[in-house]
Amino acid sequence: MNNQILSGSTIGIIGGGQLGQMMSLSAKEKGYKVIILDPQPNCSAAQVSDEQIIAEYSDLNALIELAKKVDVLTYEFENVDATTIKEVSKYTYIPQGTKALEVTQNRIFEKDFLEKNDFPVVPHEVVSSIEDFTKAIDEIGAPSIIKTIRGGYDGKGQIRISSTNISGIEDLISSGECILEKTIILEKEVSVVVSRNVDGQTSLFPVIENIHRENILHLSICPARISSVMAEKIQFIAEDIANKLELVGTMCVEFFISNTDELFVNEIAPRPHNSGHLTIEACNISQFDAHILGICNLPMPKIKQFSPAIMVNVLGQHLEESRKSVFNHVEWNLHDYGKSEIKHNRKMGHITILTKNLDESINKIEKNSIWDK
Ligand code: ADP
Numbered sequence: 001m002n003n004q005i006l007s008g009s010t011i012g013i014i015g016g017g018q019l020g021q022m023m024s025l026s027a028k029e030k031g032y033k034v035i036i037l038d039p040q041p042n043c044s045a046a047q048v049s050d051e052q053i054i055a056e057y058s059d060l061n062a063l064i065e066l067a068k069k070v071d072v073l074t075y076e077f078e079n080v081d082a083t084t085i086k087e088v089s090k091y092t093y094i095p096q097g098t099k100a101l102e103v104t105q106n107r108i109f110e111k112d113f114l115e116k117n118d119f120p121v122v123p124h125e126v127v128s129s130i131e132d133f134t135k136a137i138d139e140i141g142a143p144s145i146i147k148t149i150r151g152g153y154d155g156k157g158q159i160r161i162s163s164t165n166i167s168g169i170e171d172l173i174s175s176g177e178c179i180l181e182k183t184i185i186l187e188k189e190v191s192v193v194v195s196r197n198v199d200g201q202t203s204l205f206p207v208i209e210n211i212h213r214e215n216i217l218h219l220s221i222c223p224a225r226i227s228s229v230m231a232e233k234i235q236f237i238a239e240d241i242a243n244k245l246e247l248v249g250t251m252c253v254e255f256f257i258s259n260t261d262e263l264f265v266n267e268i269a270p271r272p273h274n275s276g277h278l279t280i281e282a283c284n285i286s287q288f289d290a291h292i293l294g295i296c297n298l299p300m301p302k303i304k305q306f307s308p309a310i311m312v313n314v315l316g317q318h319l320e321e322s323r324k325s326v327f328n329h330v331e332w333n334l335h336d337y338g339k340s341e342i343k344h345n346r347k348m349g350h351i352t353i354l355t356k357n358l359d360e361s362i363n364k365i366e367k368n369s370i371w372d373k
């Protein structure tokens, strides 16, 4: 194995949110030094790292300063500019490259990549003008969903179209290119985390079932309550995508399963994913450990899940009561991201529960008044 980055070396992370924090915790446990670049002083990741460079993600000079200080550089989100990464790679080792980033940060490139490689995607049309929109609606019909091609997350930059409602469309289209997708009647949403090292070895995690509220992930359940045949098919696709993207590090593939059991790849995140947080307690290595192993080109272990698990997100409106209630729940593993500003619907932490009885534990969470808000 060439290009191995061993403990004692320094890892740079662009972005200092909770994903960077959990990456850093994993790297620190393995003996690495970690430097974070983020505009927010004392951000979540900096709280558990050796050093922080306070700067915008687009600040080329600051990124070069970071690059010169580290042995390997990674990122915790997909909205870093690929051309900036190429420039910065002159100064340090960025094993992830830019292919996965370029493909996944643009919904059109992502759909094209998936279609070209025969992965199943939802029927869709590119929309750049109101005329395109009218044509696309004729093709796709309503209900459908229009999405901006860049920068969307947690359902932001999306409008659901019904035969009676198309308000807000003009503003969205004038903000940039969009994609119109057929609305799938969902039986389930699931995701798969897969990690890969520079030499091409992979660690493939079990399928996770996801339940959203207002387009924000609420619950993740692992293993997903689907047939083993379907689970194998989904895992196979995820690993195949990782190989075709020449992935290094961790990524997550989101899938839709329709009410007629049709399978679609929804989107790809070229980084650890909210639905994979339960791997910290439930598996032999977490999605963050796997990311560090991948970018450092270390051997990728076979994934073993020790117990069924559920994860529930703690948003701003759930934080205070979760912090109090945790003392009455030995089964709760509360992760508190240490964010200073508490906002409605902002991800502030999560709770993972290992359980022998998934349905019973899900019921208990759904009955807990903390998550009524
Ligand atoms: P993001 O996670 O980047 O905000 P997604 O494309 O994953 O964007 O959409 C967010 C959520 O909206 C999905 O998890 C799903 O619940 C719902 N959704 C998105 N596209 C569709 C679709 N074509 N059909 C049905 N539901 C959809």
Ligand code: MG
Pocket: 154, 254, 267
């Ligand atoms: Mg999504």
